[in-house]
Amino acid sequence: MKFETNAKLTAVLLAIQATPLTSTSETNVQGCYISDLLSDVLAHAQPGMLWATVQIHRNVVSVAATKDIPAVLFTCGRKPDANVIAEAEEEGITLLVTPLTTYEAAGKLWQAGLHE
Amino acid sequence: MVSAGDARKITIAQVLVYELRVRDAMSKPPITALPSDSLREIQKLMKRHKISGVPIQLGTKLLGIVTIEDIITALDQGHIDDLAEKRMAQGVITIRDHFSLVRAVAEFERHGFGRFPVVDSADRLVGVLTRGDITNCLMHQLEKRAEEAIAFEAAALASRAGDDLARRIVIRAPVRTGDYDSAGKVSQRLRQVLRERGIDPDVRRRAAIVAYEAETNIIIHSLGGEVTVAVDSDKVVIDATDVGPGIEDVNQAMQEGWSTAGRLPRELGFGAGMGLPNMKKCSDVFEIKSGNGQTTLVHSEVFLRKAASTP
Numbered sequence: 375m376k377f378e379t380n381a382k383l384t385a386v387l388l389a390i391q392a393t394p395l396t397s398t399s400e401t402n403v404q405g406c407y408i409s410d411l412l413s414d415v416l417a418h419a420q421p422g423m424l425w426a427t428v429q430i431h432r433n434v435v436s437v438a439a440t441k442d443i444p445a446v447l448f449t450c451g452r453k454p455d456a457n458v459i460a461e462a463e464e465e466g467i468t469l470l471v472t473p474l475t476t477y478e479a480a481g482k483l484w485q486a487g488l489h490e
Numbered sequence: 491m492v493s494a495g496d497a498r499k500i501t502i503a504q505v506l507v508y509e510l511r512v513r514d515a516m517s518k519p520p521i522t523a524l525p526s527d528s529l530r531e532i533q534k535l536m537k538r539h540k541i542s543g544v545p546i547q548l549g550t551k552l553l554g555i556v557t558i559e560d561i562i563t564a565l566d567q568g569h570i571d572d573l574a575e576k577r578m579a580q581g582v583i584t585i586r587d588h589f590s591l592v593r594a595v596a597e598f599e600r601h602g603f604g605r606f607p608v609v610d611s612a613d614r615l616v617g618v619l620t621r622g623d624i625t626n627c628l629m630h631q632l633e634k635r636a637e638e639a640i641a642f643e644a645a646a647l648a649s650r651a652g653d654d655l656a657r658r659i660v661i662r663a664p665v666r667t668g669d670y671d672s673a674g675k676v677s678q679r680l681r682q683v684l685r686e687r688g689i690d691p692d693v694r695r696r697a698a699i700v701a702y703e704a705e706t707n708i709i710i711h712s713l714g715g716e717v718t719v720a721v722d723s724d725k726v727v728i729d730a731t732d733v734g735p736g737i738e739d740v741n742q743a744m745q746e747g748w749s750t751a752g753r754l755p756r757e758l759g760f761g762a763g764m765g766l767p768n769m770k771k772c773s774d775v776f777e778i779k780s781g782n783g784q785t786t787l788v789h790s791e792v793f794l795r796k797a798a799s800t801p
């Protein structure tokens with residue numbers, strides 16, 4: 375399966391066996407940034423990207439919202455708690471979780487064409 | 491100029507009336523039982539968790555509640571081995587997690603219950619609220635505020651805000667040391683304000699990033715302080731002040747990768763040493779003043795029209 379550059383989130387889910395934690399809308403993501411360091415994401419991610427991380431603290435939602443990142447992918451099956459999910463719903467940010475490691479998820483996303 | 495005393499009064503009133511929500515006070519996650527659990531099992535659950543009411547849930551559906559009063563009645567009348575589904579109270583009245591505590595108190599008065607199951611906007615059970623939870627939450631907040639008041643007075647003295655600046659201030663928020671759960675609150679409000687005013691998204695993002703990095707630095711590295719944001723016709727002005735302990739070598743701190751963050755903030759994803767340099771990059775005007783054992787003052791201006799380099 376191949377993505378458009380502007381990949382629909384549902385296609386992303388399939389490629390990496392991810393499940394949504396929030397009520398997903400048909401969000402588009404453009405490219406992906408991988409980092410577990412918050413200020414690195416604020417400095418180097420681009421608005422509109424998917425962000426993959428193992429961090430599950432609520433700060434992830436604040437950072438995503440600050441940077442206009444529409445969707446966050448938690449790797450290694452790490453799930454944030456209910457407050458974090460509620461906060462993301464309020465901010466309109468989609469949260470996803472995949473059992474894959476960040477490396478595996480990145481490989482599959484790249485393979486599926488989620489890059490410019 | 492707004493005196494420190496005035497601002498203090500506003501802040502405390504806001505905290506009590508608007509800021510504190512049911513979700514801040516409730517016990518979470520909720521301890522629940524299945525309709526097929528016996529009252530005896532539920533009694534053990536209550537004892538183990540020191541709680542007085544257990545919502546009965548199947549999947550995500552809230553079916554009822556069993557309270558300590560139900561247990562006492564069951565013991566008295568000898569049906570403690572009955573299943574919850576037979577004895578639970580049904581048609582439970584819930585309370586929303588985003589309700590203010592003031593409203594929650596009114597709900598307790600109105601219904602006379604000892605507890606409410608708390609549901610979120612999607613009707614999912616997210617916690618349980620008792621009157622005791624409200625009292626504890628308020629006491630805890632008062633204690634925090636008392637500590638903050640001291641930090642705030644000092645920071646207000648250090649602040650250089652002049653008359654006209656004070657009038658344009660849209661956000662003035664105390665930031666507490668170690669309060670990772672509030673990180674991003676100033677930034678979030680700023681984003682709202684700028685969105686409402688139809689400010690260019692790139693400007694909004696850069697200003698929000700500066701505010702976010704400023705708050706987190708106060709939380710992680712200082713003993714407490716405050717962030718103020720003023721929005722002018724041509725720029726967003728962000729000032730962060732704290733009560734110390736200050737930065738010994740500001741040039742070193744401004745270098746990418748330099749961080750003294752400890753274990754906890756690093757576990758939470760802070761401590762890349764990229765906050766200050768990125769604040770500078772996002773700002774059109776950036777100043778930082780500090781010193782060993784001194785307050786740290788960070789001043790940033792983000793111009794509304796001309797864009798600086800986007801990170």
Ligand SMILES: Nc1ncnc2c1ncn2[C@@H]1O[C@H](COP(=O)(O)OP(=O)(O)OP(=O)(O)O)[C@@H](O)[C@H]1O
Nearest residue numbers: 413707711743749750760761762763764765766786
């Ligand atoms: N308000 C402050 N009070 C005292 N020290 C500070 C303050 N702000 C920054 N510092 C010092 O400057 C260093 C660099 O700050 P910077 O924001 O660039 O990185 P960081 O906060 O350590 O990590 P990051 O922002 O990437 O999560 C900090 O590690 C700390 O030593």
Ligand SMILES: [Mg+2]
Nearest residue numbers: 706707765766
């Ligand atoms: Mg920092």
